Amino acid sequence: MLNVLAQTAAGEMLEGLKAIGxxxxxxLAAIGPGVGIGTVVGNAISSMARQPESAGMxxxxxxxxxxxxxxxxxxxxxxxxxxxP
Amino acid sequence: MxxxxxxxxxxxxxxxxxxxxxxRAAIVSPAFLLVGVLGWGLEGLLSSALxxxxxxxxxxxxxxxxxxxxxxxxxxxxxxxxxxxxxxxxLMTAVVLVVKALGVxxxxxxxxxxxxxxxxxxxxxxxxxxxxxxxxxxxxxNQTPQEKxxx
Numbered sequence: 001m002l003n004v005l006a007q008t009a010a011g012e013m014l015e016g017l018k019a020i021g022x023x024x025x026x027x028l029a030a031i032g033p034g035v036g037i038g039t040v041v042g043n044a045i046s047s048m049a050r051q052p053e054s055a056g057m058x059x060x061x062x063x064x065x066x067x068x069x070x071x072x073x074x075x076x077x078x079x080x081x082x083x084x085p
Numbered sequence: 086m087x088x089x090x091x092x093x094x095x096x097x098x099x100x101x102x103x104x105x106x107x108x109r110a111a112i113v114s115p116a117f118l119l120v121g122v123l124g125w126g127l128e129g130l131l132s133s134a135l136x137x138x139x140x141x142x143x144x145x146x147x148x149x150x151x152x153x154x155x156x157x158x159x160x161x162x163x164x165x166x167x168x169x170x171x172x173x174x175x176l177m178t179a180v181v182l183v184v185k186a187l188g189v190x191x192x193x194x195x196x197x198x199x200x201x202x203x204x205x206x207x208x209x210x211x212x213x214x215x216x217x218x219x220x221x222x223x224x225x226x227n228q229t230p231q232e233k234x235x236x
Binding site: 021022024025033034037040041042045048049055056057059060062063064066067068070071073078080081082083084 | 100102103142148151159162163166167170171174177178181182190196199203204210213214218225
């Protein structure tokens with residue numbers, strides 16, 4: 001294994017490590033918004049269960065909340081695209 | 086015990102919000118396309134256009150998923166929103182990787198357009214979304230109560 005690593009060109013290895021880092025970063029960046037969206041939807045459903053007549057308003061707010069939370073994942077996505085060799 | 090449904094009493098308001106967001110994206114798109122073409126040439130133009138399309142499709146798809154799932158049940162809504170989040174990210178990644186492999190993606194204008202339009206449009210829309218969207222009859226007008234009664 002060490003022999004293989006030693007034989008690999010430094011530039012190639014750097015590219016590979018960059019790709020691994022980009023993928024890991026994107027994956028980790030998607031976790032937070034996933035948790036956030038879960039919280040938003042969970043609370044929205046709870047609100048709709050308590051007050052079904054306000055479902056329209058709650059869904060509007062939920063949609064905007066989801067979109068705002070998703071922006072965090074998009075930042076991770078952009079970093080992934082910028083780092084990808 | 087009766088099942089709780091997420092069935093709205095009004096029309097699908099998130100679709101109205103998404104359509105409004107797309108309309109606003111169309112309004113701001115010339116500025117981003119201009120920056121793209123001036124800074125990065127044809128690749129910049131294509132990248133900015135791709136970012137604008139992705140943002141618009143992302144909003145419309147998200148709203149469509151919520152509307153569809155809300156008609157089924159709260160559980161479906163929960164699952165569809167979280168599944169839709171992953172699916173939309175995967176779709177976006179696949180599209181961008183394919184375009185990047187074709188060699189026509191300028192990453193900087195793409196990144197700028199994607200982030201600025203997504204957050205900017207949401208902030209802009211938030212100023213215009215009111216609680217009255219779900220109950221248009223309550224929307225305040227400039228008319229006095231007497232004028233309202235006479236009309």
